[in-house]
Amino acid sequence: MRSSYLFTSESVSEGHPDKVCDRISDEIVDLFFREGPKQGLDPWQIRAACETLATTNKVVIAGETRGPKVPAEQLEQVIRDAIKDIGYEQDGFHWKTADIDILLHEQSADIAQGVDAQQPTNREEGAGDQGIMFGYATNETPELMPAPLHYAHKILRLIAEARHNGTEKVLGPDSKSQVTVQYENGKPVAVREIVVSHQHLIEDMTSSQVRERVEPYVRKALPEGWINDKTIWHINPTGKFFIGGPDGDTGLTGRKIIVDTYGGAAPHGGGAFSGKDSTKVDRSAAYAARYLAKNVVAAGLADKCTLQLAYAIGVARPLSIYIDTHGTGKVSEDKLEQAVAQSMDLTPRGIRKHLDLNKPIYARTAAYGHFGRAPDKDGGFSWEKTDLAEALKKAV
Structure with a gap:
């Protein structure tokens, strides 16, 4: 095993276009598990496989389901509520005005017969796929997770919490982080490179102004002493990140x-x-x-x-x-x-x-x-x- 090396991991926020889609897809899974028992359905029989695409003021969700009867209006409201909770209220992607297409249909009978424990040759519930x-x-961390990813996540979670509680009103929902950790004797000891690209809601904000907003959360997220005079910072390296979310980049589950x-x-x-x-x-x-x-x-x-x-x-x-x-x-x-x-x-x-x-x-x-x-x-x-x-x- 190598003892001294650099390793990098990235994270993306809840407002990243792909994460918006992951959230919407998982909201539908949760909806089925909430509504199924209300309609007398066995939770063991609920099935959902939902895929979401999001782009400028458009959300498309498709997939195969089996479970409660949920009207399209309720599905649409769950999707809008998720977008609102993430924080999208911009012209190119707004929880209230986005056009939503719902293309969910019944699970394939061929797949169902392989999964359900109902056939003479299939007495146990089978795997849903190979x-x-x-x-x-x-x-290397108390959570028993790799340090680069753990701290990349933590940076964005701290900023998101501040955004949701109103402390950071000028930062938008879309952001990415990347942390390069220095390992010595197989243990993480310092951060060599820090990348944070964060959407801002004031169009003419500079990278240095964004850094003023995000740097305190980066320092709070990382262990004491890991940031030193060798640490290199890259905050909004393109210079501007005003157009964010699905309006700036199409998202997929x-x-x-x-x-x-x-x-x-x-x-x-x-x-x-x-x-x-x-x-x-x-x-x-x-x-x-x-x-x-x-x-x-x-x-x-x-x-x-x-x-x-x-x-x-x-x-x-x-x-x-x-x-x-x-x-x-x-x-x-x-x-x-x-x-x-x-x-x-x-x-x-x-x-x-x-x-x-x-x-x-x-x-x-x-x-x-x-x-x-x-x-x-x-x-x-x-x-x-x-x-x-x-x-x-x-x-x-």
């Missing part, structure tokens, strides 16, 4: 999957998360993989852990479990693979039950990462718990 999913954890996961510090299986219910292993198995990897590290069994799961559509059990502790493991990887298989049911139904995923908990994941967040009392971010650590230690 694919590989990765989880990762590292002890699922285009920020590395931002959603580990910032490039670990592999990604390729499938996006947002807009999908928990039968889609792209989402639920990736959450399970993070949960298991995090518990391996939390248990002190490794300093770093990458975990891969693989599934086939319609098949319940994972095809394979692979663990790599990058030379930091206290026990062998094959023992860890056996331990995680014994400690958690990794069928789609087992994951959904263990992590309690049949709930409206997804819109909150759409920005600032699906991982490294504190578990919520209502079940959100349940995959961030470390309640499996003792069981894993006993299993090895």
Whole structure:
């Protein structure tokens, strides 16, 4: 393993065009999980796979669903409320005036028969698709996340909080950050480069004026001493960022999957998360993989852990479990693979039950990462718990 190097990760805010689309798609998933039980539907039977496109004053949402009967007016209002909450009230993209097309339709019967546990040959709920999913954890931050991504997220979350509470009225919803971390002896010790590009609502604001607004949040986000005389700042390097959001750049669901996961510090299986219910292993198995990897590290069994799961559509059990502790493991990887298989049911139904995923908990994941967040009392971010650590230690 290299001991001294630079590594960079980026984050984007809730107002980034792609994140606007992720948020809208996840709002529809949450809506189905809220409305389904009200109509007497079993949450285990709810299905949603929603994709959103957003451009200048236009939102298009399409996909396959099964669940409650929700009128188009209610769907449209949920979309407008999401755009309003993010903060878009500009001429080119406004929550009140944007044109919204809703193109949702029933889930394919061919897919449904492979997933539902209703056929004689399919007694268990099968995976909603084939694919590989990765989880990762590292002890370089208290949240067991890679430092470059963790701090890139934190910078934008702090600015967003200030924008929402009215402290930063001249900053818009759209922004990006990038943090280059210096590692020595395998540990993060400083920040070499900082990039923040932030939309401003006063057209003639200069880059230096934007820096005055955002620099305090950058310094607050980063550990003390990480910014030094070698740190290079890039704040609005193009000089102007007035036109933001979908008016400036078309957004699509699922285009920020590395931002959603580990910032490039670990592999990604390729499938996006947002807009999908928990039968889609792209989402639920990736959450399970993070949960298991995090518990391996939390248990002190490794300093770093990458975990891969693989599934086939319609098949319940994972095809394979692979663990790599990058030379930091206290026990062998094959023992860890056996331990995680014994400690958690990794069928789609087992994951959904263990992590309690049949709930409206997804819109909150759409920005600032699906991982490294504190578990919520209502079940959100349940995959961030470390309640499996003792069981894993006993299993090895």
